[in-house]
Amino acid sequence: MLFPVKQNEEAILTDETLETLMQEEWLSEMGYLKEEYQKIPVPEQAQEAIQKGIQRAKEETEKVNRNVLFRKQKNKRYGSLAAFATLAATVCLFVLLQTNTQFAVSMAGIPVLKPVVEWMTGQEYHKDVYMDVKVAHLTGQIGNGLQDAIPLVELFEQDSDYVAVISAEIQRQLQQTDQKTELQPQFYEIAPNQCYYIDVDGNLVIVLEEYEMKPEFTIGTDVIASILK
Amino acid sequence: MEQEEKASYLQIEMLVEQTLMKDYTKLYRLAYQYVHNENDALDIVQESAYKAVKNCTRLQSPQYISTWLYRIVINESLSFLRKKRPEQVQWGEWDGETEDCYADLDLRHALMRLPEEEKTIVLLRFFEGLSFQQIAEILDENINTVKSRLYRSLQKLKQMLEEGGAVSCEAK
Numbered sequence: 430m431l432f433p434v435k436q437n438e439e440a441i442l443t444d445e446t447l448e449t450l451m452q453e454e455w456l457s458e459m460g461y462l463k464e465e466y467q468k469i470p471v472p473e474q475a476q477e478a479i480q481k482g483i484q485r486a487k488e489e490t491e492k493v494n495r496n497v498l499f500r501k502q503k504n505k506r507y508g509s510l511a512a513f514a515t516l517a518a519t520v521c522l523f524v525l526l527q528t529n530t531q532f533a534v535s536m537a538g539i540p541v542l543k544p545v546v547e548w549m550t551g552q553e554y555h556k557d558v559y560m561d562v563k564v565a566h567l568t569g570q571i572g573n574g575l576q577d578a579i580p581l582v583e584l585f586e587q588d589s590d591y592v593a594v595i596s597a598e599i600q601r602q603l604q605q606t607d608q609k610t611e612l613q614p615q616f617y618e619i620a621p622n623q624c625y626y627i628d629v630d631g632n633l634v635i636v637l638e639e640y641e642m643k644p645e646f647t648i649g650t651d652v653i654a655s656i657l658k
Numbered sequence: 659m660e661q662e663e664k665a666s667y668l669q670i671e672m673l674v675e676q677t678l679m680k681d682y683t684k685l686y687r688l689a690y691q692y693v694h695n696e697n698d699a700l701d702i703v704q705e706s707a708y709k710a711v712k713n714c715t716r717l718q719s720p721q722y723i724s725t726w727l728y729r730i731v732i733n734e735s736l737s738f739l740r741k742k743r744p745e746q747v748q749w750g751e752w753d754g755e756t757e758d759c760y761a762d763l764d765l766r767h768a769l770m771r772l773p774e775e776e777k778t779i780v781l782l783r784f785f786e787g788l789s790f791q792q793i794a795e796i797l798d799e800n801i802n803t804v805k806s807r808l809y810r811s812l813q814k815l816k817q818m819l820e821e822g823g824a825v826s827c828e829a830k
Binding site: 442444447453455456459462463466467469471472478479480481482483487489490 | 812
């Protein structure tokens with residue numbers, strides 16, 4: 430806001446009162462001042478200054494766009510390969526889960542994977558089941574495929590405010606980074622069905638596509654441990 | 659969808675550029691009215707054009723472009739003055755060959771003594787001939803607030819004039 434708002438100042442004024450005041454004789458002098466104002470000489474450089482300002486803004490915008498384009502092309506190039514790998518990994522996982530109960534139990538021991546396993550096997554596994562199996566490389570390969578399989582909401586306890594918890598964490602991360610805020614849209618909170626995937630270390634990674642420079646936010650398991658299913 | 663967004667973005671950007679080029683004398687004079695110095699006014703105008711194009715996605719509708727440009731110039735001018743003279747923002751002296759005293763001198767000096775926000779409204783209404791609706795858009799204020807602020811400003815001016823020529827020629 431340009432100026433501070435003053436309270437109650439529009440209490441009594443009517444349009445007629447203002448109109449009458451504006452018609453008063455002494456204000457006719459305003460005409461001279463207006464003429465003088467309109468005669469303020471405008472130097473030739475004024476047009477140039479405007480053009481320079483426009484140019485500067487356009488160059489900066491192009492620079493940003495080039496970076497975004499580069500990122501998009503890169504994604505496209507690896508996109509189909511990643512999709513294939515994801516599909517293959519998902520099929521592997523599915524087969525393993527169906528045929529190997531031990532494996533299913535151990536996979537269910539990883540907090541983020543538990544609902545995946547339960548969904549694929551149609552069985553429930555409980556938190557107290559603990560197996561020391563190193564599956565980090567496998568969870569990594571699952572990658573982007575998971576986000577289509579299970580909505581984000583399914584990862585969390587019913588009635589848990591996971592939107593607020595994750596949003597707060599992203600806010601925190603945004604404040605730490607030196608991302609220029611004017612280039613970024615304001616972040617309020619994630620969508621209930623926000624895109625996500627699980628990274629190599631089994632962490633939840635939220636994808637905010639509108640943050641073109643750095644759209645991925647890793648949410649530490651400690652942050653969401655209490656509300657995970 | 660993305661294509662559409664991009665098209666409308668480019669359209670708005672183009673409209674902003676066109677309006678800048680069309681209104682540049684107005685924008686320059688407005689800036690000059692605050693800083694009373696050619697180079698400073700040129701800097702303000704350039705910076706305003708930069709910000710306008712840079713932030714044109716924030717415009718909700720093309721119909722607001724010209725009032726929005728006024729607003730950017732006013733904000734730039736005020737922040738320039740604040741940086742230059744942080745202790746207080748002054749209207750600045752009217753310069754030019756005005757040594758010979760016209761009948762309007764008293765009103766002019768009275769205008770100089772108004773607080774910044776009131777002077778801006780008087781200027782937009784009387785010098786730029788803008789409607790209350792437009793002024794309200796520029797200042798991001800309620801239209802009634804603009805009206806009552808103008809009323810208050812005019813009453814102050816009148817009072818200053820009635821008190822016997824607030825300032826006269828020797829003030830120059």
